[in-house]
Amino acid sequence: MAVLTTYARVYVDDLDAALPTFEALTGAKPELRFVYEGVELAAVGACLLVAGTPEALAPFRNVQVTAIVDDLEEILTVVAREGGQTLDGPNAVPTGQNLTILHPGGAVIEYVRFDSAKVEAQT
Numbered sequence: 001m002a003v004l005t006t007y008a009r010v011y012v013d014d015l016d017a018a019l020p021t022f023e024a025l026t027g028a029k030p031e032l033r034f035v036y037e038g039v040e041l042a043a044v045g046a047c048l049l050v051a052g053t054p055e056a057l058a059p060f061r062n063v064q065v066t067a068i069v070d071d072l073e074e075i076l077t078v079v080a081r082e083g084g085q086t087l088d089g090p091n092a093v094p095t096g097q098n099l100t101i102l103h104p105g106g107a108v109i110e111y112v113r114f115d116s117a118k119v120e121a122q123t
Helices: 015-026 070-083 117-122
Strands: 001-012 032-036 037-045 047-051 066-071 086-095 097-100 108-114
Touching: 001 015, 015 047, 037 086, 047 086, 066 070, 070 097, 070 108, 086 108
Parallel strands: 001 047, 066 108
Antiparallel strands: 001 066, 032 037, 037 047, 086 097, 097 108
């Protein structure tokens, strides 16, 4: 199992208003941009901007990081061995599959295994 990349989550009210600043700071354009469960998301550099109303963002705010991995099953194995808890998933998402884990010590991390065809459709 490998963590391929990580995205710091940044919660914003308005994605279109936030994007120009993050593009200027990172020198990058959004790699991904899509809508999921009432929120808009865009990956810019090492940030995953998550935008929506306070009500729409509420279910997502406890997640601190999104990690892109090559194997969700291995994540589940490690979490079970180390005493973590699966909060949600695995689920089908616009970019592949995800799951959300509560790690011992309190960190909440979303793990995503990209499906290249789905990712390509979101760029």
